[in-house]
Amino acid sequence: MNQTEFKNALSKLPLGEVKYFDSIGSTNNEALAWATSGAPDLSIVIADEQTAGRGRLDRKWFTPKGAGLAFSLILHPSVQEKPYLTRTVGLAALAVVDALQARGLIAQVKWPNDVLLNGRKVAGILVESVWSGEEVDCLVIGIGINVLKEAAPSAELLQFPATSLEESLGSDVSPEVILHDILADIIALRPHIGTDSFITFWEKALAFRGEQVQIAEGNGNSSIGKLLGLEPDGSLRLRGEQGNSITVRFGDVRLRPHT
Numbered sequence: 001m002n003q004t005e006f007k008n009a010l011s012k013l014p015l016g017e018v019k020y021f022d023s024i025g026s027t028n029n030e031a032l033a034w035a036t037s038g039a040p041d042l043s044i045v046i047a048d049e050q051t052a053g054r055g056r057l058d059r060k061w062f063t064p065k066g067a068g069l070a071f072s073l074i075l076h077p078s079v080q081e082k083p084y085l086t087r088t089v090g091l092a093a094l095a096v097v098d099a100l101q102a103r104g105l106i107a108q109v110k111w112p113n114d115v116l117l118n119g120r121k122v123a124g125i126l127v128e129s130v131w132s133g134e135e136v137d138c139l140v141i142g143i144g145i146n147v148l149k150e151a152a153p154s155a156e157l158l159q160f161p162a163t164s165l166e167e168s169l170g171s172d173v174s175p176e177v178i179l180h181d182i183l184a185d186i187i188a189l190r191p192h193i194g195t196d197s198f199i200t201f202w203e204k205a206l207a208f209r210g211e212q213v214q215i216a217e218g219n220g221n222s223s224i225g226k227l228l229g230l231e232p233d234g235s236l237r238l239r240g241e242q243g244n245s246i247t248v249r250f251g252d253v254r255l256r257p258h259t
Helices: 003-010 027-036 082-101 165-169 175-192 196-204
Strands: 018-021 043-047 068-075 107-110 114-117 120-132 135-146 212-216 222-230 236-240 245-248 252-255
Touching: 003 018, 003 175, 018 027, 027 043, 027 068, 027 120, 027 135, 068 175, 082 107, 082 114, 082 120, 082 135, 082 175, 082 196, 135 175, 175 196, 196 222, 212 236, 222 245
Parallel strands: 018 043
Antiparallel strands: 043 068, 068 135, 107 114, 114 120, 120 135, 212 222, 212 252, 222 236, 236 245
16 A cells, blocks of 8 residues: 555545554454544544454455555534434445446445445445444444455355456556545535435445345345335335335345246
């Protein structure tokens, strides 16, 4: 990581403070600790390598040195934003999708927290909360992106096919510029997080929309149905095989295999 290039790329954004690490266990862990000790809104932790990166359900996130982009952004939600905190993962996912689509790539959101390029995972998102009593004090949005081919884990470690920006863009990959664009999109989208148009925008970016999917809900149960869209809180809305309405608040989405 060239810290000077990152600082120059981010210099005109209204960020809080910025921390850079050549190597770190987890950018989210660092950001969570920083958030509890007074980090300003829109402060960010960036690392060239993560040795203990993690995703949802404590799954490992692979960030080899010099091959991936790993960062965690701290948000202090306003009173107006707090009713819509469940939409935060959508805020991050849409920012990544928009930054990639601006480069002519076919990017989609694999609900709830992955971004796909041509049907393969290129980025993952982990949103965690810092609480003060019974209220959320701040959020940490962790985003990992496979920049170079080496960042994508080997096939035997994958639960879903992966890709990298290098595979789609060739050698024309500037992680500092991509980071700038994602952060700029988060900042631009943030004031709209409570609007109906935000949900509409998110729905349009959903992978597998209109298709039959199977969702593993993590408790041994699964739901099958046609993926219709999103509920106002960001939950997934399906039409079941009997025509019934199904709402899924947690799970992993996959296309249903043809039988």
